[in-house]
Amino acid sequence: MxxxxxxxxxxxxxIVLVAVLVLPNLDSLESKAxxxxxxxxxxxxxxxxxxxxxxxxxxxxxxxxxxxxPISVAxxxxxxxxxxxxxxxxxxxxxxxxxxxxxxxIIQASEQIAQLKEAVGDEEPKKIILxxxxxxxxxxxxxxxxxxxxxIAHEEFEEEQRYLTELNPYLHQRNRTLFPWIPETPRTLPGxxxxxxxxxxxxxxxxPYRFTLGGxxxxxxxxPGAEGADNIVLWLPDDKILLSGDFFGPQxxxxxxxxxxxxxxxxxxxxxxxxxxxxxxxxxxxxxxxHLDPVVGGDKIARDMRKIRxxxxxxxxxxxxxxxxxxxxxxxxxxxxxxxxxxxxxSHGKVSWAVKSIWEYYATWFHFDRTSELYPTSQRAILxxxxxLMDLEAATLQVRAYLDAAEPEKALLLLELLEGARATxxxxxxxxxxxxxxxxxxxxxxxxxxxxxxxxxxxxxx
Ligand SMILES: [Zn+2]
Numbered sequence: 001m002x003x004x005x006x007x008x009x010x011x012x013x014x015i016v017l018v019a020v021l022v023l024p025n026l027d028s029l030e031s032k033a034x035x036x037x038x039x040x041x042x043x044x045x046x047x048x049x050x051x052x053x054x055x056x057x058x059x060x061x062x063x064x065x066x067x068x069x070p071i072s073v074a075x076x077x078x079x080x081x082x083x084x085x086x087x088x089x090x091x092x093x094x095x096x097x098x099x100x101x102x103x104x105x106i107i108q109a110s111e112q113i114a115q116l117k118e119a120v121g122d123e124e125p126k127k128i129i130l131x132x133x134x135x136x137x138x139x140x141x142x143x144x145x146x147x148x149x150x151x152i153a154h155e156e157f158e159e160e161q162r163y164l165t166e167l168n169p170y171l172h173q174r175n176r177t178l179f180p181w182i183p184e185t186p187r188t189l190p191g192x193x194x195x196x197x198x199x200x201x202x203x204x205x206x207x208p209y210r211f212t213l214g215g216x217x218x219x220x221x222x223x224p225g226a227e228g229a230d231n232i233v234l235w236l237p238d239d240k241i242l243l244s245g246d247f248f249g250p251q252x253x254x255x256x257x258x259x260x261x262x263x264x265x266x267x268x269x270x271x272x273x274x275x276x277x278x279x280x281x282x283x284x285x286x287x288x289x290x291h292l293d294p295v296v297g298g299d300k301i302a303r304d305m306r307k308i309r310x311x312x313x314x315x316x317x318x319x320x321x322x323x324x325x326x327x328x329x330x331x332x333x334x335x336x337x338x339x340x341x342x343x344x345x346x347s348h349g350k351v352s353w354a355v356k357s358i359w360e361y362y363a364t365w366f367h368f369d370r371t372s373e374l375y376p377t378s379q380r381a382i383l384x385x386x387x388x389l390m391d392l393e394a395a396t397l398q399v400r401a402y403l404d405a406a407e408p409e410k411a412l413l414l415l416e417l418l419e420g421a422r423a424t425x426x427x428x429x430x431x432x433x434x435x436x437x438x439x440x441x442x443x444x445x446x447x448x449x450x451x452x453x454x455x456x457x458x459x460x461x462x
Pocket of ligand 1 (some may be wrong): 087134136137246291
């Protein structure tokens with residue numbers, strides 16, 4: 001499996017996997033019972049996903065495949081144990097009890113907990129630190145917590161949970177477009193809700209939360225701007241180890257999602273750069289991300305972090321300069337590219353989308369472009385009339401000409417204007433050809449989300 005295929009983070013799988021099961025109301029049951037149910041849910045989900053993987057060759061399935069990989073625990077540094085999964089969960093052992101960092105996806109959490117307890121002991125952990133509110137990082141919190149563990153999260157954690165919960169139906173439909181094996185409607189497992197967690201300690205951006213347990217020093221730093229406004233990382237100063245949560249996304253190094261095209265809240269670009277500078281100043285020798293494998297080597301980590309920081313700053317500064325010079329967002333999307341020394345994988349975040357994100361972060365909804373932007377009647381409202389006015393044959397020839405001239409974006413625009421016309425076989429095949437052209441072009445950059453979207457558009461034609 002390719003590493004980049006692991007990017008189904010951010011709750012996509014969580015939504016899927018809790019949706020494949022319907023269980024009775026468990027609200028009144030205690031942690032032990034939750035544990036049993038979670039374990040059963042996990043096994044059922046693995047069986048379900050194994051079936052999906054075996055029966056299909058459909059797109060996005062590498063993501064579903066992930067859930068079927070067996071969970072294992074490894075001691076990645078002295079006294080630091082990593083349980084693998086869609087989201088990793090870590091346990092740090094001390095002579096006065098353990099500290100948990102991230103609690104994984106709810107249906108994997110039970111197995112992760114069982115294995116981590118073999119490594120650090122059966123007692124309730126003293127602290128549970130949550131890197132952010134996405135479902136693949138907080139799932140097992142209520143399974144670990146018997147009421148005495150101190151839950152530590154960012155001061156924005158509850159607000160991020162709130163909006164993700166309120167907008168779940170909207171987010172579900174968007175995710176389902178990109179990951180078509182997700183069930184049609186979101187369902188939940190009553191009693192296994194991973195939302196509504198209330199932290200005991202809220203970490204703000206300016207002041208790290210420091211504590212010592214069993215002689216081991218811990219520092220929790222607020223690092224907003226990456227996968228949400230509520231990101232925190234855990235720094236172990238004596239070991240020079242950073243538990244980075246989801247700050248760098250599913251791969252390191254890579255160009256980040258400034259705003260994700262899945263449509264979550266805005267992320268502040270300069271806040272992200274500031275957070276990166278704060279992490280750089282710690283000078284980690286080892287990084288333990290909550291997805292995939294540890295990264296070792298202070299020089300390499302610092303070099304790659306600086307590259308990510310400088311790439312985001314570069315794209316930001318070029319976008320701002322272009323805005324001030326009066327260029328449109330579209331002009332800047334096509335002209336701003338990373339210089340060779342800052343080149344990074346764009347499989348997760350795409351530079352042209354970052355330009356658009358930064359532009360819209362500052363300028364918001366009115367582009368000062370077309371007057372019609374001010375009103376609720378969209379171009380779609382007149383497409384049927386446009387089709388009647390157009391010489392369909394000439395328009396079709398023009399689409400062909402654009403494709404022959406290697407201008408698929410223009411071909412796509414004209415095809416979108418022809419949507420009000422009767423769907424002919426010629427129009428359908430031109431649309432397929434245009435989408436395939438865009439997909440082939442997209443492969444050179446390899447942005448997973450662009451590919452998933454184009455695939456979903458192609459499937460609509462079948
Ligand atoms: Zn994640």
